[in-house]
Amino acid sequence: MDNKLPTIKEIARRLNVSVSTVSRALSDHPRIGLRTKTRVQQLAAELGYEPNAQAIFFKQKRTFVIGVILPFIREEFFSQAISGIETAAMEHEYTILFGQSYDDPEREKKVVEAMKKQRIDGLIISLSKHTQNYSHLLALDKYNIPIVYFDRVPPKEAHKVYCNLYKGTVEMAGWLISRGYKRIGLINGPAKLEASKERLNGYIEGISKKKLKVDMQLVEESDFSKEGTFAAMKKLLSMKNPPNALISFNDYIHMDAVQYAQMHNIQVNKDIVFVSYANLPITGYTAHPPLISIEQYPYGQGEKAMEMMIRILNEKSESEAADSNYYVEELAPTLVAYQQPPIIM
Amino acid sequence: MDNKLPTIKEIARRLNVSVSTVSRALSDHPRIGLRTKTRVQQLAAELGYEPNAQAIFFKQKRTFVIGVILPFIREEFFSQAISGIETAAMEHEYTILFGQSYDDPEREKKVVEAMKKQRIDGLIISLSKHTQNYSHLLALDKYNIPIVYFDRVPPKEAHKVYCNLYKGTVEMAGWLISRGYKRIGLINGPAKLEASKERLNGYIEGISKKKLKVDMQLVEESDFSKEGTFAAMKKLLSMKNPPNALISFNDYIHMDAVQYAQMHNIQVNKDIVFVSYANLPITGYTAHPPLISIEQYPYGQGEKAMEMMIRILNEKSESEAADSNYYVEELAPTLVAYQQPPIIM
DNA sequence: CGGCCCTGCGCAAACGATGGCACAAAATGA
DNA sequence: TCATTTTGTGCCATCGTTTGCGCAGGGCCG
Numbered sequence: 001m002d003n004k005l006p007t008i009k010e011i012a013r014r015l016n017v018s019v020s021t022v023s024r025a026l027s028d029h030p031r032i033g034l035r036t037k038t039r040v041q042q043l044a045a046e047l048g049y050e051p052n053a054q055a056i057f058f059k060q061k062r063t064f065v066i067g068v069i070l071p072f073i074r075e076e077f078f079s080q081a082i083s084g085i086e087t088a089a090m091e092h093e094y095t096i097l098f099g100q101s102y103d104d105p106e107r108e109k110k111v112v113e114a115m116k117k118q119r120i121d122g123l124i125i126s127l128s129k130h131t132q133n134y135s136h137l138l139a140l141d142k143y144n145i146p147i148v149y150f151d152r153v154p155p156k157e158a159h160k161v162y163c164n165l166y167k168g169t170v171e172m173a174g175w176l177i178s179r180g181y182k183r184i185g186l187i188n189g190p191a192k193l194e195a196s197k198e199r200l201n202g203y204i205e206g207i208s209k210k211k212l213k214v215d216m217q218l219v220e221e222s223d224f225s226k227e228g229t230f231a232a233m234k235k236l237l238s239m240k241n242p243p244n245a246l247i248s249f250n251d252y253i254h255m256d257a258v259q260y261a262q263m264h265n266i267q268v269n270k271d272i273v274f275v276s277y278a279n280l281p282i283t284g285y286t287a288h289p290p291l292i293s294i295e296q297y298p299y300g301q302g303e304k305a306m307e308m309m310i311r312i313l314n315e316k317s318e319s320e321a322a323d324s325n326y327y328v329e330e331l332a333p334t335l336v337a338y339q340q341p342p343i344i345m
Numbered sequence: 346m347d348n349k350l351p352t353i354k355e356i357a358r359r360l361n362v363s364v365s366t367v368s369r370a371l372s373d374h375p376r377i378g379l380r381t382k383t384r385v386q387q388l389a390a391e392l393g394y395e396p397n398a399q400a401i402f403f404k405q406k407r408t409f410v411i412g413v414i415l416p417f418i419r420e421e422f423f424s425q426a427i428s429g430i431e432t433a434a435m436e437h438e439y440t441i442l443f444g445q446s447y448d449d450p451e452r453e454k455k456v457v458e459a460m461k462k463q464r465i466d467g468l469i470i471s472l473s474k475h476t477q478n479y480s481h482l483l484a485l486d487k488y489n490i491p492i493v494y495f496d497r498v499p500p501k502e503a504h505k506v507y508c509n510l511y512k513g514t515v516e517m518a519g520w521l522i523s524r525g526y527k528r529i530g531l532i533n534g535p536a537k538l539e540a541s542k543e544r545l546n547g548y549i550e551g552i553s554k555k556k557l558k559v560d561m562q563l564v565e566e567s568d569f570s571k572e573g574t575f576a577a578m579k580k581l582l583s584m585k586n587p588p589n590a591l592i593s594f595n596d597y598i599h600m601d602a603v604q605y606a607q608m609h610n611i612q613v614n615k616d617i618v619f620v621s622y623a624n625l626p627i628t629g630y631t632a633h634p635p636l637i638s639i640e641q642y643p644y645g646q647g648e649k650a651m652e653m654m655i656r657i658l659n660e661k662s663e664s665e666a667a668d669s670n671y672y673v674e675e676l677a678p679t680l681v682a683y684q685q686p687p688i689i690m
Numbered sequence: 691c692g693g694c695c696c697t698g699c700g701c702a703a704a705c706g707a708t709g710g711c712a713c714a715a716a717a718t719g720a
Numbered sequence: 721t722c723a724t725t726t727t728g729t730g731c732c733a734t735c736g737t738t739t740g741c742g743c744a745g746g747g748c749c750g
Contacts, residue, residue: 055706098443287632
């Protein structure tokens, strides 16, 4: 009944050697005699000894735990991202402490604090949409906990991995225009979000580049709710000259927009061509996936973020010295076509 | 540059008191004088002292970390489940160590071992589909790490939370039959899975109960791949007397089955009525969601699993004594109808 | 005024493992 | 044969925190 876990002490006691000898024998220290080493290792195996990581980490001031905070794991983008993170972590013997912000800065703060308490070695985070204040994240600095941002990254200097959606949007607009779609609508997110600005700027640049003029009436905002998207669609569809192509902020807005269009007898991808960001597998099951999508490589972003983190941690332990420069990895998004649209004009 | 984190020792040194006094002052011990207490607390606040959870947990042999292992976080069922788990955990100041098995027993084992190394306080797991050997999980017993199984639970005695899909399937078959659908197909998972057995037994019982005879030709298996499901569909549709209703193992198989049907000019939910398990939100965006679904409350299951875990941990610390009986929470699944089917006959 | 209790605090052990240093015994070299 | 090196092992401090116990000084009671 005395389920005493075997410790290094226990082994030492039984073998009548000191704990340090056992410690060294187990880590194959060259100064330990072969006989002793064998005896120790045998008994350890027999007892099923496993080092107490807690104790080691405590002494070494590392936990081999990386915190990961995402807005919503239920969004496929993020569930793929965390899979990339996890896989990279396992390869390097790190584990993942998980938390969601639900796009709520308060919750984000709480989660960050809980993780700080646990003394994670580093934090990988995709910011909540509404995070403006970074104090909870800056507080990690004091604890020497590096942060790698991914996907939803802050504008400031920092370690980060992200897709340049500005460029992607420019390309997407160009793609549509070159196929004859000149009235391109955009259902964007709330204007103050970085993610919205990127898309809008890309949209404007993409259209201007083709010598067309931008009609801001074709740009609407959604607050990401179905109602918000429906309202945006209503405005767009009630125009005298409605769009014949529509860029949606992401696949979720895309799906709601399609739903609205269908309810109003619009022929999806005929009357209006729908395109979107993300390229999530689920859209493949929907009746009308976006005609083209901007692939953002969530798995790859996650993987890269984790690898960046590990690089940072290794450098930190190598040299206490200055590491004042930041790693930035910008991925070029790719246009993925599900099917060819009719070329008009 | 000496970013020394404030420790209890540092405070003691500065205030010329002993560390124990500081420790007690911070935890509001009654034997510490008001003056000292205030001085300590003030300096602690000033230095931004935060207790090193690592150290405390190390001493107390608890980490306040619960491991969570899921097959695939990208399945919405599981992403909802982990949200329930996380929320319940936060309420009780626990954090979540996350890992996926990808339905691979080998990987599951690795993840379990990594978590054991981290000395999690408990493990919540939804088993990999193919896990037959429980040795890696039984090994946790030695470390006094309790396990709560959820959703995919083992047949043996254990702490568990799950939906009784046997009952759900009986109901679902009855529902179909009472609306005139008497040739009910079933695309099940591999026969050796517990989850498949439940469904099959429910299917048989549900049909027999209505005094109909079971036609095993209507039961096919899929290995969960699109190809597997397509093959199953092909067999079912090539029957002389094909089914007019189809139960799919889960929403993912359902979606593939619908896709196959559409490719073969079957009128979905007319020629054949499709029903499924899970009731995931994404199916709402598909062209043909299942007509009815068995709601399995993933969020609730997750929440309950975490609460059960906390109960177990609390009891363990209260009494070292026998806790030989297991908690089992069986949820009754609910039939959810998206739309009414035509009643035939 | 002596014994007793309360108040306020410090000492030190403990948690599990690591690693620098010391030291004895054995081996080597001159 | 003695000095020196090598080899194998033990001692002890350390990480940050908690906690049982001890002890001094003051107040109270009889």
